[in-house]
Amino acid sequence: MGADGEGPARRDVMGALGLGALGLGALGACSGDAAGDPTSTATTTAEEPTATTTGHDPAWVRAENARPGSTGWRIYAPSTAGEDLVGYAGAASVRPGEPVELFVRSRRGPVDVSVFRLGHYGGTGGRLVHETKAVRVAAQPEPEVDDLDTVRCRWTSTLTLDTSDWLEGTHLVRLEARGRSKLVPITVRSADVTDRLVIVNATATYAAYNEWGGASLYHGRADGERTFAARSGAVSFDRPYDGNGASIVLKYEQAPIQLAEELGLDLAYLTSADLETTDLTGARGIISLGHDEYWSVPMRDGVEQARDAGTNLAFLGANACYWRVRLTDEGRTVVCHKSADLDPTRDETTTALWRADPQPRPENSLTGMLYEAFPAVGPLVVHDPDHWLLEGTGARAGSSYAGLVGSEIDRVYPIDGTPQTLRIVAHSPTPLAGGRTTHADLTCYTTDSGSAVVSTGTMSWCYGIRGEYPRLGIDAAAVEFARTVSTTLFEAMAAGPIGRRHPGAGNLDDFDLSPSTSTGTGGAVAAAGG
Secondary structure (H helix, E strand, O other): OOOOOHHHHHHHHHHHOOHHHHOOOHHHOOOOOOOOOOOOEOOOOOOOOOOOOOOOOOOHHHHHHOOOOEOOOOOOHHHEOOOOEEEEEOOOEEOOOOOEEEEEEEOOOOEEEEEEEEOOHHHOOEEEEEEEEEEOOOOOOOOEEOOOOOEEOOOOOOEEEOOOOOOOEEEEEEEEEOOEEEEEEEEEOOOOOOOOEEEEEOHHHHHHHOOOOOOOOOOEEEOOEEEOOOOOOEEEOOOOOOOOOOHHHHHHHHHHHHHHHHOOOOEEEEEHHHHHHOOOOOOOEEEEOOOOOEEEHHHHHHHHHHHHOOOEEEEOOOOOOOEEEEEEOOOOEEEOOOOOOOOOOOOOOOOOEOOOOOOOOOOHHHHOOEEEEOOOOEEEEEOOOOOHHHOOOOOOOOOEEEEEEOOOEEEOOOOOOOOOOOEEEEEEEEEOHHHOEEEEEEEEEEOOOOOEEEEOOEOOHHHHHHOOEHHHOEOHHHHHHHHHHHHHHHHHHHOOOHHHOOOOOOOHHHOOOOOOOOOOOOOOOOOOOO
């Protein structure tokens, strides 16, 4: 999220939109699902892929998703545990076969532990890959808080999970005790991304928003009480996640993951930290999911190098690559002072806005756009119906799709760094607070390497993929549009450098675009003067 203090403000607005009343647990349901039996299973069977063959046989995702599925990964608001049942994993990601420690605190007695891999699985959305019943949980100490207001737990390991039979993918550990449940996300990461479509779980953003223990990158603690007057300068993965334990996964990542798996594409999975250490060149494409706000310099460098070598990119949200962070403690801590004045490190890694001094690198040179505003809600309006992205949608110039713009948006700016081949595919007038109006854009540009970069420019895109959402105004037509465009995008990315088949042609001259950032809440660009 954009400016300081918007964490609480965003929750207020989301509540006004009806999201707060919905509850994080209910957000776990996939497209169009009614709240049904959370243990029902699909009946299809298939030959079982193995962890040692995935990445070698491109059909592994299709074979995996033909296996029996389960809706047991979903938890609903009435059954979500509070502070009486929480847990965290000792690693955000592991390779298949690597053990992972699970740290649990339970005031509800023994805990049942189930692990689900997210996918399509006949529409159930997940598959049960592990189950251990009645795990006894030792008492755990209170968390530690350091001088940066960083909350860390030093808990005793409750259970070591054996991942030998787990496949690459996004996994949810479900903790359950006496009818109440919590989730813990774990990514089984890919060792090789060559010729594959890479899905990135935005773990740095998970940590940034996590309020467990009373402090996040949006607020801190004062004399043991939460306050919005301060915030953490760093956040740790060594603590449980707040809410249901996997709110960002369920809100912004679940739906596109399940769509990509339904398509049977050869997928690879990584987390934010894995982008720092994985050679991404040779990947067919990299997908940034719906809320991917916090990026380190090595993350961005690796993704840009892959793009410049022919790897397609997709940004399925808004506000991506907005805050610059450093990952320390072997990736277990996310440092972000959110101010060059507060950060003792003064170089290209200073933890401030990417568009700010020192050494600014505004995000438009990567995503094609700048983060524009929050809150901003409205319909998506098509400008270029003949663009390849919109094939099969039936869209015309001016076609409008309700609810797909919001609650944070990106916009094109005619400033340094905006690619010359950038094409605005949708240009949506969007009202802001105080009677102002701006635009949200959906864009595509291509590079000399032949890669293409597509950005939806709206946080509501992944809601649209998931299904109808009356509280946001997302109707059946908007869902069909978002799913059709996303399907076209994923399949085009998986086929190789899109620009070789669809060379980009910029169309910024079609619009009267101002270089001033004064219409939005994203802040001035240091290199351009704002």
